[in-house]
Amino acid sequence: MMVCRSERGFSLIELITVVVVLAVIATIxxxxxxxxxxxxQQTQTRAGLVNTARxxxxxxxxxxxxxxPYSVRITNSGSCVEFMPVAGGGYYRxxxxxxxxxxxxxxxxxxxxxxxDFGSADFLTIGAMSxxxxxxxxxxSLASVSSRTATSVDFPSRRWQRNSIGQxxxxxxxxxxxxxxxxxxxxxxxxxxxxxxxxxxxxYDLLARGAQxxxxxxxxxxxxxxxxxLVRLNxxxxxxxxxxxxxxxxxxxxxx
Numbered sequence: 001m002m003v004c005r006s007e008r009g010f011s012l013i014e015l016i017t018v019v020v021v022l023a024v025i026a027t028i029x030x031x032x033x034x035x036x037x038x039x040x041q042q043t044q045t046r047a048g049l050v051n052t053a054r055x056x057x058x059x060x061x062x063x064x065x066x067x068x069p070y071s072v073r074i075t076n077s078g079s080c081v082e083f084m085p086v087a088g089g090g091y092y093r094x095x096x097x098x099x100x101x102x103x104x105x106x107x108x109x110x111x112x113x114x115x116x117d118f119g120s121a122d123f124l125t126i127g128a129m130s131x132x133x134x135x136x137x138x139x140x141s142l143a144s145v146s147s148r149t150a151t152s153v154d155f156p157s158r159r160w161q162r163n164s165i166g167q168x169x170x171x172x173x174x175x176x177x178x179x180x181x182x183x184x185x186x187x188x189x190x191x192x193x194x195x196x197x198x199x200x201x202x203x204y205d206l207l208a209r210g211a212q213x214x215x216x217x218x219x220x221x222x223x224x225x226x227x228x229x230l231v232r233l234n235x236x237x238x239x240x241x242x243x244x245x246x247x248x249x250x251x252x253x254x255x256x
Contacts (some may be wrong), residue, residue: 018099032245053244056235057233066086072220082175082176084207103159105159107155121173128141141160183211185211213235230249231252
């Protein structure tokens with residue numbers, strides 16, 4: 001005796017329904033995956049920008065704080081901040097010939113024991129009150145160092161613009177600066193003190209790519225007898241469609 005069994009498969013409508021449901025589920029799932037991947041990439045990009053900005057701004061802050069306060073100036077139509085690093089300094093023993101006392105020019109100062117802590121100490125400055133007195137062809141508050149010992153500094157014979165309030169002198173290195181140029185944040189060492197600004201065609205260290213100005217990238221509140229120098233940095237860093245703006249203030253202590 002034979003038993004007949006009914007064999008029934010899926011209908012076309014059922015198959016289409018299953019395919020549509022699976023397609024919807026796949027679309028939703030892939031959307032979640034794409035969103036999660038994009039979010040991860042954005043997070044990684046932002047983290048990279050923060051690290052780049054932090055390294056660049058920390059370097060700028062550290063070097064600016066070692067500058068002679070009155071040597072800081074904004075150049076190159078606002079795209080650069082230039083300064084002369086302090087190599088050493090101390091106190092000189094006797095008042096120097098200046099425009100006030102009209103004493104004869106001299107070519108040496110006797111100092112309290114001092115040392116050069118950084119760089120080559122190419123220049124000597126006494127009583128400077130503005131960057132105009134340190135740059136250019138005939139600076140009234142700067143002289144090239146001819147020779148130096150722990151208790152004296154020699155230079156070409158001259159009369160100074162003024163004495164320092166506290167009879168302090170500073171030994172300076174050649175100018176250097178930071179520039180925002182061509183979408184890059186750059187550091188330029190060994191600049192020409194007689195030039196009007198930074199030579200952007202000279203050798204430089206690259207601090208960051210994708211750097212952009214936020215308004216004025218560099219601004220300055222100049223020093224006085226009773227006020228420190230304040231340099232403001234306003235720079236944005238961009239990569240992969242992400243952009244982060246940073247504002248930082250650097251205080252440079254003024255010791256006249």
